[in-house]
Amino acid sequence: MNMTKKEALAFLALHQPMPNDYDITQEFIDKYDDIRLYFCANPTEEAIPLFLQSFGEGNGLGVYQLVEDFLFKCDKNIVVSNIASILENPLTMESVRYWCTLLAMVFADNTLIKGLNISLQSDDEDTRDMAMLSLKMIM
Structure with a gap:
């Protein structure tokens, strides 16, 4: 195309x-x-x-x-910065939060911890599970 x-x-x-x-x-x-x-x-x-x-x-x-x-x-730093901004926004819609939380495992970085802690509070069980796994990979 x-x-x-x-x-x-x-x-x-x-x-x-x-x-x-x-x-x-x-x-x-x-x-x-x-x-x-x-x-x-x-x-x-x-x-x-x-x-x-x-x-x-x-x-x-x-x-x-x-x-x-x-x-x-x-650039990994730019990707991580964008993921962090999205995860740190409490108004991020759930589908976006899920995929960005999943991507946090691939682009594991300490700067994602704050946003991942917000994902831990998600109503969606899969998002919470991904957040826990992502945090384990970072810590």
């Missing part, structure tokens, strides 16, 4: 978050995946917070797990 950086960033900005799995079409998630692949080939710092806040309920038909491929191409 041919697209520009501006078009890819605009798509992500418009879908904060993506639709829930039961509302998403294969065509729509394929476009999201095309954008993920675009940024894997053309990493840019601007896309980091947009991807991190794009996670809707569910797993994006299997594509959300692949977002870390893009994140690995970015």
